Amino acid sequence: EDQVTQSPEALRLQEGESSSLNCSYTVSGLRGLFWYRQDPGKGPEFLFTLYSAGEEKEKERLKATLTKKESFLHITAPKPEDSATYLCAVTSGGGADGLTFGKGTHLIIQP
Amino acid sequence: NAGVTQTPKFQVLKTGQSMTLQCAQDMNHEYMSWYRQDPGMGLRLIHYSVGAGITDQGEVPNGYNVSRSTTEDFPLRLLSAAPSQTSVYFCASSLAPGDTQYFGPGTRLTVL
Numbered sequence: 559e560d561q562v563t564q565s566p567e568a569l570r571l572q573e574g575e576s577s578s579l580n581c582s583y584t585v586s587g588l589r590g591l592f593w594y595r596q597d598p599g600k601g602p603e604f605l606f607t608l609y610s611a612g613e614e615k616e617k618e619r620l621k622a623t624l625t626k627k628e629s630f631l632h633i634t635a636p637k638p639e640d641s642a643t644y645l646c647a648v649t650s651g652g653g654a655d656g657l658t659f660g661k662g663t664h665l666i667i668q669p
Numbered sequence: 670n671a672g673v674t675q676t677p678k679f680q681v682l683k684t685g686q687s688m689t690l691q692c693a694q695d696m697n698h699e700y701m702s703w704y705r706q707d708p709g710m711g712l713r714l715i716h717y718s719v720g721a722g723i724t725d726q727g728e729v730p731n732g733y734n735v736s737r738s739t740t741e742d743f744p745l746r747l748l749s750a751a752p753s754q755t756s757v758y759f760c761a762s763s764l765a766p767g768d769t770q771y772f773g774p775g776t777r778l779t780v781l
Contacts, residue, residue, distance in 0.1 A: 562711065589767045601673075601759050601772035602712075645712070653767020654719055656702050656727055659711035 560585045564646050564660035571636055571667050579631040579663045581646030589653045591629050593622050594645040596662070602645055605631075636667045670695050673773035675760050681779045682750040690745040690776050692760030700763045701743040702770065705729065705756040712759065718743055719766055750780045 561584040571577055583591065590609050594602035606615045608624040615622050619640065621632040631644055643664045647657040676691045694701065702717040714727030718737040732754060734746040743762075747754060757777050761770040 590769075592769065594772075599775075601774045604769055604771060607769050647712075649767050653765070654700075654717065654725070656704075656714040656717050657712070657770060659704075659713075661709065661711045 560648055560650050560658040562646055562648055562658055562660035564644075564663050566663060567661070568664040569666070571633075571665070573637060573667055573669050574635050576632070576634045576636070578633070579644055579646075579665070581629040581631070581660055582627060583629070583646075583648050585648050585650040585658075587650050589649045589651060591624055592647045592649075592657065593629070593631055594647065596643045596645055605644075633665070636665075638667045638669050641665055641667045672696065673760055673762055673771055675758075675773040675776050677776060678774065679777050681781065682747070683781050684750060684752060686750050688747050688750065690747075690758055690760075690778070692743045692745065692773060693741050694743075694760075694762040694771075695741065696762065696764075696771070697740065698762035698764055698771075699740065700766050700768070700770075701737065702727070702761050703733070703735065703743070703745045704759045704761065706759060706775075707756050715745065715758075747778075752780050754778065755780045 563582045565580045593605040596602045606622040611626045643662045645662045647659045673694045703715040704712040716735040718724045760773040763770040
């Protein structure tokens with residue numbers, strides 16, 4: 559059974575204060591690891607897909623990395639508009655069984 | 670493209686009532702799925718479909734029914750609503766199983 563654990567549950571940063579969110583996973587045969595952003599009352603918004611250890615992807619102030627056991631979402635010089643819940647999910651095997659999600663990290667960026 | 674659309678946005682039901690949550694996508698995606706999101710828990714898979722005419726159960730299928738008669742539509746039916754089904758429901762789609770899934774805006778359901 560696939561498992562995903564995200565830490566911390568909540569994080570409060572000052573504007574410009576860089577940090578990292580962690581996603582630890584246990585799967586038998588990783589097919590893909592996904593990062594989503596979710597704003598209150600909205601659906602998850604896709605950020606990144608990572609497929610193999612060592613892979614990195616960047617988008618504006620966000621950078622996602624992947625190892626064989628965990629993924630990090632690095633946030634550099636965040637702005638208040640980066641405040642959201644960040645969700646990590648994995649899929650394994652053929653992928654038909656959908657995504658297994660972590661509980662998310664609630665990020666608040668204070669001006 | 671509208672992407673993934675869901676209706677209604679909000680719904681209140683009484684225990685025992687039935688209803689259908691609608692989901693449609695205009696991206697010609699083969700794979701579609703339904704998740705529920707509850708406080709303190711990650712999103713959990715209810716049912717999924719790998720193509721028209723093919724559906725299967727996810728992690729929490731009890732009390733829900735699905736069908737896939739077209740590539741575009743994947744409705745979720747609550748047969749006899751229970752308070753435990755109070756949740757936010759998200760529909761998602763991807764080109765193929767295991768590919769990046771794109772989510773709809775959600776339906777917030779309350780069962781009294």
